[in-house]
Structures are given as structure tokens and as C-alpha cells.
Amino acid sequence: xxxxxxxxxxxxxWGSLGSxxxxxxxxxxxxxxxxxxTKPLSMEEIMDELKISRGNTSMNLRQLxxxxxxxxTIVAGERKEFFTTEKDVQELxxxxxxxxxxxxxxxxxxxxDEVSSIKDDGSEKTKELIKQTKALHELTETMDAVINKxxxxxxxxxxxxxxxxxx
Amino acid sequence: xxxxxxxxxxxxxWGSLGSxxxxxxxxxxxxxxxxxxTKPLSMEEIMDELKISRGNTSMNLRQLxxxxxxxxTIVAGERKEFFTTEKDVQELxxxxxxxxxxxxxxxxxxxxDEVSSIKDDGSEKTKELIKQTKALHELTETMDAVINKxxxxxxxxxxxxxxxxxx
DNA sequence: TTAAACTTTCAATAATTATTGAAAGTTTGT
DNA sequence: ACAAACTTTCAATAATTATTGAAAGTTTAA
Numbered sequence: 001x002x003x004x005x006x007x008x009x010x011x012x013x014w015g016s017l018g019s020x021x022x023x024x025x026x027x028x029x030x031x032x033x034x035x036x037x038t039k040p041l042s043m044e045e046i047m048d049e050l051k052i053s054r055g056n057t058s059m060n061l062r063q064l065x066x067x068x069x070x071x072x073t074i075v076a077g078e079r080k081e082f083f084t085t086e087k088d089v090q091e092l093x094x095x096x097x098x099x100x101x102x103x104x105x106x107x108x109x110x111x112x113d114e115v116s117s118i119k120d121d122g123s124e125k126t127k128e129l130i131k132q133t134k135a136l137h138e139l140t141e142t143m144d145a146v147i148n149k150x151x152x153x154x155x156x157x158x159x160x161x162x163x164x165x166x167x
Numbered sequence: 168x169x170x171x172x173x174x175x176x177x178x179x180x181w182g183s184l185g186s187x188x189x190x191x192x193x194x195x196x197x198x199x200x201x202x203x204x205t206k207p208l209s210m211e212e213i214m215d216e217l218k219i220s221r222g223n224t225s226m227n228l229r230q231l232x233x234x235x236x237x238x239x240t241i242v243a244g245e246r247k248e249f250f251t252t253e254k255d256v257q258e259l260x261x262x263x264x265x266x267x268x269x270x271x272x273x274x275x276x277x278x279x280d281e282v283s284s285i286k287d288d289g290s291e292k293t294k295e296l297i298k299q300t301k302a303l304h305e306l307t308e309t310m311d312a313v314i315n316k317x318x319x320x321x322x323x324x325x326x327x328x329x330x331x332x333x334x
Numbered sequence: 335t336t337a338a339a340c341t342t343t344c345a346a347t348a349a350t351t352a353t354t355g356a357a358a359g360t361t362t363g364t
Numbered sequence: 365a366c367a368a369a370c371t372t373t374c375a376a377t378a379a380t381t382a383t384t385g386a387a388a389g390t391t392t393a394a
Contacts, residue, residue: 003293006285010300013278019186020271024382036296043341053384058342079392080340089302093310104187111180118173126170129203133177135256143260191352210371220354225372246362247370 010036011050021096022104023067026052027060031069031085040073040082068095098151105144112137174203178217188263189271190234193219194227198236198252207240207249235262265318272311279304 001009011032018028029050034041041049047057061083064070069092075082086092116133120126168176178199185195196217201208208216214224228250231237236259237252253259283300287293 001281001285003285003288003290003296006282006300007296009278010282010296013275013282017271017275019189020275022186026382036292036299038291038295054341055343055385056383059383062342087299089299089306093306104184108180108184108187111176114168115173115177115180118168118170121170123170124205125203128205129170129174129177132203132254132256133173139256139260193352221371222355222373223353226353229372 007036022100023063024060026050026056027063030057030060031064034070034083034085035087037084040075040084042078042080042082044080046083067099094151097147101144101147101151105140105147109137109140109144112140177203189267190230191227193217193223194230197224197227198231201237201250201252202254204251207242207251209245209247209249211247213250234266261318264314268311268314268318272307272314276304276307276311279307 011029014032014035015025015029018025021028023031029052030046033046033049043054043057043061046052046061047054050057061070064085065072070083070085073082073084086095112133116130116137118126118130120130178196181199181202182192182196185192188195190198196219197213200213200216210221210224210228213219213228214221217224228237231252232239235253237250240249240251242249253262279300283297283304285293285297287297
């Protein structure tokens, strides 16, 4: 496999994988492109490489910036904006985990808490609803706590966690 | 909040949350309904409760069975099939984690391995592609190993893992 | 202050994904 | 062997989500 083929394969795989880490295809592809680029890229270059429109590029870059994964940089002597992504995979994983917790897990915890707190009217079905949603609430909170614990452990968190598990 | 409202809220929240654990809305809603049901439900009952068609119910039940989350049960004196879901949240989490690893993470690991193994032609861009995809490969493998370690630890794995982390 | 260079917005459209419903298929009791 | 009871399949359709492109908006250099 040559460079170009490997590059295309990586970008398209990462793109279709977006759903795994909760973002859309174009967003994931832009991130992938920046991730293997040796220098900051302009909007023009991103559009050309990925064959996507200006509007699409602009919107998805904004989302990546909102996530904290991509930053604007200035290039000496250039008027247009250039973009770079976080290059350290562990830092990247930390950011993604933190954002998903905030955006998706926390809201669910809130609703599970509400639902599992309804008044027990003594009926079997109410008891079952309370019991099951309480269990889910507890599980979700525990997982979120684990994620946040990991995430706040800046240095080499993955490696550290693995060491703990495998010892 | 009364029973019916809590039930509806739980089912719709769990449904729209499907994407978080990689399944579609109807699938997640069927699972949610079974999860808080006090008895096995027939296809008829599921259709009625969720207001979805027979075809949709049939297809999504099949997928849930493929995932290993739902099982058919026979009810004495009844000709039609009834369905139940795994009621233990930890077991449920184990199954989901295992399936997602198999369906989504493993294939990505394979591709990252291929891409990161291309011949180094000495150019800067090739070096960068190899370096970055290698890092991603390593991270993904590590995470997958952690998931599988957790997943094979049948009893109370969540609690155990938390104890390790917080001590 | 102007106009060229550049970015953002958003209504229209395309692409994708989910859902329906009726026909075909299967199983079971007699 | 038949037909009633039930389930599955799948082409058509609906709903959702992503993408385009051109107009509006912004910034900068002279």
C-alpha cells in the first residue's frame, strides 16, 4: 500500500467511525486529515482534499473547535485562517471522553434520577420501574465517575489504567 | 410524576439514547419496554405499547436477539412467542461492551494496523501518517483490551473496577 | 473608506436511515 | 392435508440528517 491509498483509507475509516465517538462523518474526516497533516491546513485545502463544500467545511470546523479538538492558528504572511488538531492521542481521548460525558451521559443521569424517584404506589409495575431505573441510574453514575476520574488524570491515563487492571 | 408519565419518559429517553450505545431508536425502545416490564411481552403487546408496525417490531426484536440482549420465551398455553430482556444491568453492560468491541472496535484495529504498516518511503508526510496511525492503533488496542478485561470479569465488574480506581 | 479576501449562514436539496404494511412464509392443532 | 395463527420479508415511503452553494457578513490592506 502506498501513501495516498493509506491516507484515503485512514480518512474514510475514521469518517465512518465518527458515530463510535459521537460525531458526524465530515467532522471526523476533517479531524483525520488534520491529524496526519504535517502542517496547519486552510479551509481551501480541507475542501479540496475531502471534496466537500465550503459551507460544510466551515460548519464542521466550528463544531470541532467547540469540542476543543481543533484550533485556529495564524500563519505568518497569510491572511486566511489555518487549522490544526490536537496531535496527542491520549489528550484527544481525554477531550472526547469529557465532552461525551457532559453532552450525553449527564443529561441521562438526570432523567434516570427523576424517573426512579416517582412515588411508590405499591403496584408491582411501579416497583419494577423504580427498581430497574434505579439500577440503571447507579450504573450510569458509576461509569461516568470512572470516565471523569480517568479524564482528569492528565498524564498517560490510559497506560496507568491498564497497569491497574492487569496487575 | 405518575407511573405512566415516568414510563413514557424512560422509554423515550432510552430510545433517543440508543445512539450512545450503538443501536437504533426502535431497538432501544423495545429493550427499555421489556426492561421495566413485570412479565414477558408478545409482539402484539410491544407494537401496541410503542405504536410501531409489526414489521418494525419483528426486525428490531431479531436484532436484539442477535445482540444477545433479548430472548424468546414460551408461555404455557400460548401459541405466540413472548420476549424478555436481560434484567441485570451489569450483565447488560457486559453484553453491550462485548458486542461493540466485536462489531466496531476490532475492525478498526485491523485497518489501523494495515495503514500504519505501509513502507516508510522516507518522506515527511509518510512518516507522520505512520506515526499518528501507530499511536491510534496502540490506543485503540489498549482500550479494547481494557474493555475485554472488564467484560470477562463476570461478577460485579463495574464495582470492582471502581474500587480499583478510587482506592 | 473602499474593495478584495475571506468566513459564515441558511434555505433548498440530496443522501441516508427508519418505518410501514401487505404478501409470502412458517408452524401447529385437528 | 388443511387452515388458522402467527412471523418474516422487502419494496415503497416517510422521517431524519448531511450537504450544497450563493448571499450576507466580516476583516484587512492600502
